[in-house]
Amino acid sequence: MRSQYLVALLPLAAFAHSFPSPHKVKEELSAPPRGWMIHSPAPVDHFIQLRIALPQPNFHLLEEHLYAVSDPEHERYGEHLSKEEVEELVAPHPESVNAIDEWLASHGIEGNIGHSPAGDWLTIRIPLSKAEEMLNTKYHVWQHTDGEYLVRTTFYSLPAAVYDHVDLIQPTTLFGRFKPQNSSLTSPIHVENLPTLVDRATGLTVNASCNTEMTITCLREIYNATGYTPSADVGNSIGVTGYLENYANTADLQRLYEDQVPAAAAVNSTFKFISVNGGVNSQNLSRASIEANLDTQFAFGLSFPIASTFYSTRGQPPFVPSLNAPTDTNEPYSEWLDFVLSHPDPPLVISTSYSDAEETVPESYARRACAGFAQLGAQGVTLIVSSGDFGVGDGDSNPATQTCMSNDETNRTQFIPGFPASCPFVTTVGGTVFFNPEISASFTGGGFSRFFSRPRYTSSLLSRISLPSFLSYQDAAVKGFLDQLPNSTYEGLFNPDGRAFPDVSAQSASFRMFLRGEVTHQIGTSASAPAFAGLVALLNDARLKAGLPPLGFLNPLLYSKAASGFNDITLGHNPGCGTDGFNATEGWDAVSGLGTPDFGKLLKLVT
Incomplete structure (x- = not known):
């Protein structure tokens, strides 16, 4: 070839x-x-x-502001910039x-x-x-x-x-194609001989059915969010992005609400639809999409009654020569970023479940798209993305059939990080399965960017503001993980100095959702990303009620003050590229990140 x-x-x-x-x-x-x-x-x-x-030319100044307003120990924490201030800086x-x-x-x-x-x-x-x-x-x-x-x-x-x-x-x-990160299951995963109850530190239990089928109730139970009631009138908001003609069906959303969120069904709750660059959201039931339905049903189901928005961004699916299409843009990230950055009040949490191999995206493009995400973070927007569904590259542990080769003349085997999961200005979510114990999903994307180094301040920044608590905030967590890797096994396969991901994880299998009027079950980090986004929206609700600003860019907080609010995942691995990939271990790891959220603990830490 x-x-x-x-x-x-x-x-x-x-x-x-x-x-x-x-x-x-x-x-x-x-x-x-x-x-x-x-x-x-x-x-x-x-x-x-x-x-x-x-x-x-002044992006470094925007980055300085972003880190200052995102450090929970900095005097400017939460003082997010206005749209106009961000535009002046870029x-x-x-x-x-x-x-x-x-x-x-x-x-x-x-x-x-x-x-x-x-x-x-x-x-x-x-x-x-x-x-x-x-x-x-x-x-x-x-x-x-x-x-x-x-x-x-x-x-x-x-x-x-x-x-x-x-x-x-x-x-x-x-040449990137930005595919949804999910797969269909005809039926839920059935597991035998697992404990029927989880005794959390809070005293809550989890229904045994959650080991085979994931619902809104299961997510609230597993992550200690049962009983928390958000408000509709404190200025909170959550959004989901849709690309490549993936349509979110409102009738299917109502079925999910009737099935799992009766309070939302009672008021016929739905989302606000926003078209970007001529994007549409067909309500023909036969055109309802797995990705858009999964994202909206779980992000909005978990966060109801918080105001919700679904964006549909037009961008042609791959070119069809026989149709002689007049344009072939097919890079919707930039279109969506242009649009959302032009509006003064974007949703406070936005979830994206589309990604591609980092190597198929020119580094120049990846850096500019990532810079756009930073602009949103500086305005107080939390960006959540899925980590990908191919382990450390292709999801194949067989050396004879793996396809992870460097995209140059050396043709060497190497792990393939995903984008935008590798961008340092987003919070990347991996996947888990089961509970007691909760295990990292084998498909969950994780690793180290070849484009982006781990976040750290520049010397010019240190001369301008006080030393923040999260200087090189990933280094301490990641160094412990790297130190225990066997060098002979991983040598040359990844960039040990790269931005490490995922940051956190959440459940990602057997999500009970509705598609074209029927129950189906989905698996993938496309499920974990909107689920985590829904929980972040609940945390924002509590902060807004307390007169505090929204959380905004999460990562500096996650790796410092909020680290104790996560359940450490120590089982599982993410095979690929002819290897077993990385192993989940104590502390941060390149399979589960910091672990999965304990909403009750996080609520106390951020309010």
Whole structure:
């Protein structure tokens, strides 16, 4: 297969170096991500929507503010920034704005240019031929081994006059597909010979049925949230993101409420729908989606009656050559970030259950998307993402069949972290199964980023503000885990200095939900993420009632003051890439993170 990739790339590489123009290569892939091959030339009448990211020269200042307002020991804890303050901190330099405007004008592009709220992203819709001229490149239709298609290139260039005024341009080298992290089960998991009751420190018990079928009641019992009643009138809110035409059905939500949250059913509770970039949410029952239904039913079911929002972001599923679609954007994260950052009051907790292999996402794109998440965190928004469902890479422990190879000419075996789970500005949630004991799910994603180092302050920051309690806040937790790893087993498989994930975990199997009018059961970190988000919304409820600000960016709090509010998970592992993956151990580990929440303990710690 590798030789086929090289053969497919030869004409493209030759074409790339035949240009006599003064352009300089801005980004180039040494090889396409695994599984992709050139299918055909891109259609001559194809249109593309290019997104141009301008540098954010003061992003380091935003990061400083984010950490200051997120440290529970800092004097500014909870003093979140306004939308306008965030925009001022990430705005591009006027020189960059002028340089890009002149470049676009030189190509006849002066109107119909979209601008992000801070002006750090520009959007233009142009013929593909114009994009190839501007970027000195050649697009092709690429086909994946599973049959999907994208219109992409493996390199692009920029004139010297604008080279330093652009961080990245997409869609160019982004082959990511951002898939939902769930799988269907025809029936719940049945387990024999497990204890029927859990005796928590609180004295609560858990119904034995929760070992085979997960419900809203089970989650409240397992995580010690039984009896807590949130309010609808304290300004609290929770949101769920939807991509790739995944639709959340309100009739199915009502069935879940009738089944598990009768108080919500009694008032016919539903969510607010917000369309992003023309996204829709079809209520045709036959088009109801597993992912969107799972996310909304459990995030909103756990947090009722807190105000809830479902976002549907338009972004074409993979390109279909036979349809000759006029545009092929397919990068909804940026579209959603642009939209939500343009509004002054986004939901206080937002859950996302879509991810992809980090190596399929250009590092430049991953960093800019992650910077967008930081902007939301600085405004007091908690971002929850799923850790992924393929263990440390492909979920395959068999060395003979594993597919975790580096995406370069070395073709070496390595673990494959997921994105956006690897972004340091989100809280990443892994999965568990059963209780007494609660065990890490074998599929749960976990590991170490190759793009992002573990969070730590810069020396320039330390000269400006007092030393925070969470300086390098992950290091202490992660170092203990790394110290006990057998070096010979893991050498070269992961980046030991990378941002470590997951941060926490929650139940992730046999979730009883409704799809197209019928009961079904789901498994995956797509279940654990919205469940944890629902519990965070309950904590925000308590803080708002007490006159305190919302929790916002959680990680500095989790690794310090709130660490004692989690149940340590010490059983399980996440195989993949021909290995058994990492093992759950005492303390933080790259399978379960800090563990699963004890809402009762966390409630006392944050109020």
